[in-house]
Amino acid sequence: MGSETAAPPGSHEGGASPWAPAPYRVVERAQETADTATLALEPVEPAPPPGFVPGQFHMLYAPDIGEAAISISGAPSDPRRRVHTIRSAGRVTDALTRARVGDVVGLRGPYGRGWPLREAEGKDLLLVVGGLGLPPLRPVLYEVLAHRDRFRRVEIAYGARTPKDLVYYDEIQAWRARKDLRFQVTVDRAGVDWYGDVGIVSQRIPDMRFDPSSAVAFLCGPEIMMRGSAQALVDRGMSRSSVYVSMERNMKCGFGQCGHCQFGPYLLCRDGPVLPYSSVERYFALREL
Amino acid sequence: MPLPSAGPPWVLDRKDLGLLLASLRSSGYRVIGPRVRDGAILYDEVKEEGELPIGWRDRQEAGTYRLQRSEDLRVFDFHLGPQGWKPYLFPPHHLLWTARKDGGTFRVESGATTDGGPLAFLGVRACELAALRVSERVFEGGVPDPTFRDRRATLLIVAVECSSSAPTCFCPSMRTGPEVTQGFDIVLRELFSPWGHRFLIEAGTDRGRELLQPLPLRAAAEEDLADLEAQRHRVREGIHRALPVEEARGVILANLEHPRWEEVGRRCLACANCTMVCPTCFCSTTEEVPSLSGEETQRYRRWDSCFGLGFTQLHASSVRSSIPSRYRQWMSHKLATWWDQFGSSGCVGCGRCITWCPVGIDLTEEFAALRTKAASTGSRAGGVPA
Known part of the structure; x- marks a missing residue:
């Protein structure tokens, strides 16, 4: 797995309890x-x-x-x-x-294990984002923009339920104004005062510009959105192991000991939350796993 | 007398068993062992030999547990009770920390990890030793749990090899028993025959050897070893349930959408008994208990169960809302995905979940049902991962 960690997950100094905030x-x-x-x-x-x-x-x-x-x-x-x-x-x-x-x-x-950003270096980077999936991906954007020359095309598609649900609104305007990345925004539904796209975010994927043989995609959002988007990327020729998703489950400890965040064989707090689609595709298809 | 060493086991006479207990207690151990309480045999502090369940047996089957007097006065003639040793290393309700308000911020003080002096477990069976090894991987394999670590570090283990088996046992197919072969400081093997009532006793560590020193031991004779061999044979002969550990992961993972999950899930009450009695189930949740004064707040860890609806709560709903999905989670975790997470089986074949299921669900039977179908449809390869 290409995911990255800064320190050993859940490491803590000396004899302090790992539970102490x-x-x-x-x-x-x-x-x-x-x-x-x-x-x-x-x-x-x-x-x-x-x-x-x-x-x-x-x-x-x-x-x-x-x-x-x-x-x-x-x-x-x-x-x-x-x-x-x-x-x-x-x-x-x-x-x-x-x-x-x-x-x-x-x-x-x-x-947890984060986005394998290094794996995207020298390649096209796609971020497909639904709703509150943007906050966990914003650090990726900051890193990419701090080292923009390390990446080829950077394409973002961000979908929210309505225009009122968009987060980081001002920052998005600034990102959209940049020439070195493409930031598409779509909403599921909107009033007539919305000038942008309407539709689910996976519908933006056919329009994204990238080389499927040399691209890495990070997906974050509701499971159904990630599942549809991952499939759309695979349909465009991307390998399942180049598509990463960030999973969400109930968590109590953060270091693999409370059992709440299990998703098939994974303890998401320890083995995830970021996992390659190739590892989770099978479990995505199972209801109530 | 020199320190008893490896070689032929020693024999402790039945009448001298109390000396072992005294030796443990005088060495500073709080001895936890089997006692009759509330109609079952539970593990609690033992101060005198007479508190042990002498002359008690149990009758177990799926959904059934009954104590009865036996005709002889064997000390360890019973099988596993509902409790296991888990509560002593992973307490069911445990203070993690206290936070005190302190000038606009707060200070956190971790709770005590131990509860008095070092513990000695008296009467740990082979499957329970296996469960302890499983728990070590869970609680010490990654970020160490301070409570488990500190209690385990000073723990002394006096194992007892089973001299009979319950109908719910399936340790041989799980490769965890019934013979005690490793992981003990001292092991007792109770023998009851025309040759007398006595214990073969063996030390597995230096600490164990030191504790045996004050005891009146004699070297085992041929008839002692012959009795043991015959007893081991009888115990194995008496075990009829099976769940082959080598096949478990592959069969489960190939059958995650088997109709049997729905069937068993409709019988399951989601009462969580199986997870409470399981010696390896480790799921927990946390509780916040603020004081009335508002000056401090305490955070507790409490056992939790994957059978609860709230276990997978995410935003406004639960991921596993149906009982069949929760049964599948429990059984597939125990038998299959535990390997992926911790490198071992989560099941040790103790059979507690069978005995204490109020509707008598038997995971060996459930596994057999999955396997039969798997065999007829061709199972996906994937046994124990390397």
């Missing part, structure tokens, strides 16, 4: 959509946080409530700041999205 302060907050916010966190302690690679996640802790696995959506080059985009979907994420600048939350990790 470290306090992080909210230093910046942005409301992305009605139910989604982006928090920039910095450690309360002077020691810098451990490094991470795009695609890894943290266990974020809402004090007195609990923890949730949240992917890292900031730049890996930032030495102190750890950015997360969180949608309110339960008690923990609801509390996290309501955190204000100055509040302290907990963080442990990073965990």
